[in-house]
Amino acid sequence: MTARSALRRYMLVNFLTWLPVGLMVASMVLLMTERGLSLVQVGVTVTVFSIVTVSLELPTGGLADVVGRRVVLAASAAFTVAGLALISVSTAFWMFLVSGVFKGVARALSSGPATSWYVDTLHGIEGPDADLKPGLARGGAMESVALCVGVLAGGAVPLLVPPSLIFPLAAPPLLGAVAAVVLLVVVVFALPEPAHGRRSLKSVLREVPATVASGLRLAMGGVTLRRLMAAAAASGVVLTTIELLTPGRLAELAGTAELGSLAYAVVAALGFAGSALGSALVPRVARLAGGSVGGAIGGTVLTALSVGALAVTAGLGGLPGLLSAGLAYVLLFVGGSVTGLLCLEMTHKSVTAAERTTVTSTSSLSLQGGGILANLSLGALAAQAGLAAAWGVAAVVMLSSVLLFVRMPAATSSSPAQALPARSGSG
Template identity: 75%
Template sequence: MTARSALRRYMLISFLTWLPLGLMMAVMVLLMAERGLSLAQIGLCTTVFSIVTISLELPTGGLADVLGRRVVLAASAAFTLVALALMAFSTTIWMFLVTCVIKGVGRALSSGPATAWYVDTLHEIEGRDADLKPGLARGGAMESAALCVGVLAGGFTPLLVPPSVLLPLAAPPLMGAAAAGVLLVVAVFALPEPSHRRRSLGSVLRGVPVTVAEGVRLATGGPVLRRLMLAAAGAGVALTAVELLTPGRLAELAGTAERGSTAYAVVAALGFAGSAAGSALAPRVARLMGGSVRGAIAGTVLTALSVGSLAATAGLDGPAGLATAALAYVVLFGGLAVASLLCLEMTHNAVEAAQRTTITSTSSLSLQAGGAVSNLVFGVLATGAGTAAAWWPASAVILASALLFVRMPVARRPRPAVVPSEPV
C-alpha cells in the first residue's frame, strides 16, 4: 500500500464514520417528541448515551490497541447500524433508552481507531518522521463534510417522505443505518491491518487493562499529554456552549420552534463547513504561525473570540441576529478545527503505536467531561440570566485554555508498553 492509497482510505472511513450521526442529528429530538417523550425523558436518554460513551472510552480504546483497529471500527459500525435502525421504530422511552445504550457503545468504539490506523500505516510506509498534518487535516475535513452533508440531508428529507409510507422523521435514522452498513463493509474489506500480531482471546483480555493503565499513566504523567488533555476539555466547553444554547437562541430569533429547527440545521451545516475549512487550513496556519503549538494558540483564541461575539450580539433580533449567529458559528468551528487538528498531531507524535487509540480515547473522554460539566453550569446560567450570561464565562474559559500551549514542553516519545504475551 502507498501513502496516497492509505490517505484515500482514511478519508473515506472518516466520512462514513460521521455520516450516520449527521443524518440523524437534525431530527433526533423531534422524533422522540413525536413518539410521545417529554423533554425530561429526552434529556434522560441523552444523559444515558453520554454516560455509556464516557464509561467505555478507555476500555474500547485499549481494545483497539490490542485487538486491532479494523475489528473495533467494524464493530462500531455494526452497533451504530442496529441503534439507528431501532431508533426509527422506537415508540417508548424504554426502547429509546436501549437505542441510546447501543449508540453509546458504537460511539465509544469509533473514537480513535481510524486515525490510529492511518498514523500506523503512514509510519510503516514513510517512517516515524512522516508529516502527519496533511493527512490528518484531510481526514478532519472529511468528518466535517460528512456532518455538513448529513445534517442537511437529514433536515430536509422529512419534507420529501409521504406520511402514508413512513413517519417522515423516521427516514433520516434509517438512512443513517444504511450509511453505517456501508462503513461496516468498507472497514472489513478496505482496511488492511498494519503489522499486528494475532492474539488469543485470553491475551486480548489481559492486554486491554494493561494498555488502558499505560495510556492513563501517559496522559496524566507527561507534561505534553497532560496539557493536551486539558485543552481537549476546553474544546468540550466550546462545543457545549454552542450546541446547548444556540438552538434555543435561533428558535427565539426565527419565531417558532419549527422554523428554529430549520435555521439550526442550516447554521449547523455552515458550522461543519467552517470546520472542514479549518481542518484543511490547519497545516498552513501552523506554517504561518511558526509551528503547531502557535497554530493551536491561534485557533483557540479565535474560538474564544467567536463565543464572545455570540454573547455580544445576543441582544440583536431578526435577520441581523440570525446572520451574526451564523457567522460566529462558522468562525468558531473553523478555529476549533484548527486547534483540534494540531493538538491531534501533537498527541500522536507523543505516543507509540501501542497506546495510540487509548490516548485518543482519553482525549475524547476529556472533551466529553468538559462538555458534561458545562452542560450543568451553562444550563443554570442561561435559565437564570440569559444566554449571554453563559456565553461570556464560556469565552473566558476557552481563552484561558490557550495558556496551556505557552512554553509547551518538547514531546518525548515513551517506551512501548509491555503487553502480556501468549503462554508458550
Template identity: 70%
Template sequence: MMSPRSALRRYLLVSFLTWLPPGLMTAVMVLLMTERGLSLAQVGFAVMVFSIVTIGLELPTGGLADVIGRRTVLAISAAFTVAALTLMAISTTFWMFLATGVLKGVARALSSGPATAWYVDTLHDLEGPDADLKPGLARGGAVESVALLLGVLVGGFAPLAVPPAVMTPLALPPMLGAAAGLVLLVTVLFALPETRDLEEHSRRVGARPRRVGRSPGRAIGRVVRDVPATVAEGVRLAAGGPLLRRLMLAAAASGVALASVELLTPGRLAALAGTAELGSTGYAVVAALGFAGSALGSTIVPRVARAAGGSVRGAVAGVVLTALAIAALAATAGLDGAPGFAATGLAYVVMFAGLSVAGVLCSEMTHHAVTAAQRTTVTSTSSLSLQAGAALSNTTFGTLAAQAGLSATWSLAAGVVLVSALLFVRMPALRSARPAP
C-alpha cells in the same frame, strides 16, 4: 503494496462514512422522540445515557483497539451503528429510545480514534517516524466535517420527500444512517489491513490479534487480560507526561466551547424564529454552516501552522479564534430577527474553524508523543477529556443561562476557552515516542 496516497484515500473514506450516520440523524433526533410521545425530560435523559455510555467506554474501547486491532474495533462500531439507527427508526417507547442511546454510545466509543491511529501507524510504516502528519490529519478533519454537513442537510430535508402514508417521515434519516453504517462495515473489512507495528506489538505483549478466530475462548481471555493493562499504561502516559497532560486539558476546554453552543443555541434560534419547528430548521442551517467552517479550518491547518511558526503557535491561534467567536455570540445575544440569525451563523463558522485548527494540531502533537501500542488509548483519553469538559458545562450552563442570561453564560465560556490558550505557553519539547527501527 500500499502507498501513502492509497492509505490517505482509505482513511478519508472511512472517516467520511464514520461521521455520515450521526449527521443524518442529528436534525431529526429530538423531533422524532417527541413525535412518538417522549417528554423533553425523557429526551434529555436518553441523550444523557448516550453520553454516560460513551464516557464510560472511551478508555476500554481504546485499549481494545490497541490489543485486537483498529479494523476489528471499527467493524464492531459500524455494526452497533446499524443496530442503533435501525432501532431508532422503529422505536415507539421511552425504553426503546433509551436502548438506542446505549447502542449509539457503544458505537461512538468504539469509533473514537482507531481510524486515525490506523492512518498514523500506516504512514509511519511507509515513511518513517518523521512522516509529516499534518496534511493527512487536516484532510481527515475536513472530510469528517463535510460528512456531518451533508448528513445534517440531507437528514433535515429528507422527511419532506416522504408521504406520511408510506412511513413516518422523521424515521427516514435514521434509516439512511443505518444504510450508511452498513456501507462503513463493508468498507472497513476490505479497506483497512492491520499495520505491521500493531502486529509486532501484539506479538510482543502476547495478544495475537490474528488468532482470535482460531481459538475464540483463549483469544478472548487474552484480550480481557491485555485491555486493562493497555488502558492503565495509556492513562499513565497521558497523565504523567507534561505535554500530553496539557493537551488533555486543552481538549476539555474544547468540550466547554462545544457544550456552550450546542446547549444554548437551539433555544436562542427558536426564540428568534418564533416556533420550535422553525427554530429547528434554522438550527440545522446554522449547524451546517458550523460544519462548513470546521471543514475550512481543517483544510487550512498546514498554512496556519506555517504562518504561525509551528504547531504550538498554530494551536494557540485556533483557541483564540474560538474564544473570540463565542465572545461574539455573547455580544450579539440581544439581536433579533435576521441580524440575530446572521450573527449566530457567522460566529458558528469562525468558532468551528478555530476548533478544527486547534484540534488537528493538538492531534498531531498527541500522535507524535505516543507509540503504536498506546495510540488509540491516548486518543480515547483526549476524547474523554473533551466529553468531560462538555458534561461539566452542561450541568452548569443551563442553570446559569436561566439566571444570568445568554450573554453572561457565553462570556464565561469564552473566558474559559481563552484562558486555555495559556496551556500552550512554554509547551514541553515534543519528542517522538516511536522507538527506532
C-alpha cells in the same frame, strides 16, 4: 499500499463515520421533544450517551491496540446501525435512553482507531518521521464535509418525507443507519492491517487492561499530554453547549420544529464548512504561527471569541439572529478545527504504536467529560439566566484554556518526559 492509497481510505472511512452523525444533528433534539420529552429528559439522554462513551473510551481504545483497528471500527458501525434504527422508532423516554447507550458504545469504539490505522500505516511506508499534518488535515476536512452534507440532508429530509409514510423527523436517523451499513462494509474490505494473530478471550482480557493502564500512565505522566487532555475538556464544554442550546433557539426563531430543523441544518452546515476550511488551513496556520503550539493558541482564541459573539447576539430575532448565528458558527468551527487537529498531531507525536488508540481515547474521554459538565450545568444555567449567560461561561472556559499552551514542551514520542520505559506509547 502507497501513502496516497492509505490517505484515500482514511478519508473515506472518516467521511462515512461522521455522515450518520451529521444526519442526526438538526433533528435529534427536536425529534425527542416532539415525541414528548422535556428539555431535562433530553439533557439526561445526552448525558447517558456521554457517560457510556466516557466509561468505554479507554477499554475500547485498549481493545483496538490489542486486537486491531479494523475489528473495533466494524463493531462501532454495527452499534451505530442499532442505535439509529432504534431512535427512529422510539416513542418513550426509556427507548431514547437505550438508543443513547448504543450510540455511546459506537462513539467510544470509533474514537481513535481510524486515525491510528492511518498513522501506523504512514509510519510503515515513510518511517516514523513522516509529516502527519497534511493527512490529518485532509482526514479532518472529510469529517467536516460529511457533517456539512449530513446536516443539510438531515435538515431538509423532514420537509420532503410525506407524513403519511413516516414521521418526518424520524427520517434522518434511518438514513444514518443506512450510511452506517455502508461504513461497515467499507471497514471490513478497505482497511487491511497486519494480522494480530489468534488470541484467546483470556489473553485479550488480560492485555486490554494492561494496555489501558500503560496508556493512562503515559497520558498523565507527561506535561504535554496532560495539557492536551485539559484542552480537549474545554472544547467539550463549548461543543456540547452549542449542540444543546442552538436547536431550540433556532426553532423559536423559525416558528415550527420542522422549519427550525432546517434553519439549524443551514447554520450548522455553515459551521461544518468552516471546520473543513480550518482543517485545510492547518499546515499554513502552523507555519505562520511558528509551529503547532502557536497555531493551537490562535485557533483557541478565535473559538472563544466566536462563542462570545453568540452570547452577545443571543437577544437578536428574525433574520439578524440567523445571520449572526451563521457567521459565529463559521468562525467558531474554523478555530475549533485548527486547534483540534494541531492537538491531535501533538498527541500522536507524543506516543508510539502500542498505546496510540488508548491515548487518543483518553483525549476523547476528556472531551466527553467536558460535555457532561456542560450538560449538567450550562443547560440549567440557560434555563434560569438565559442563553447569553450559558454561552458567556463557555467562552470564558475556552479562552482560559489558552494558558495550557503557554510554554508547552515539544511533543515527541522519544522524549523521556513523554514516553515510558515499560511500553512504547501509541494511539
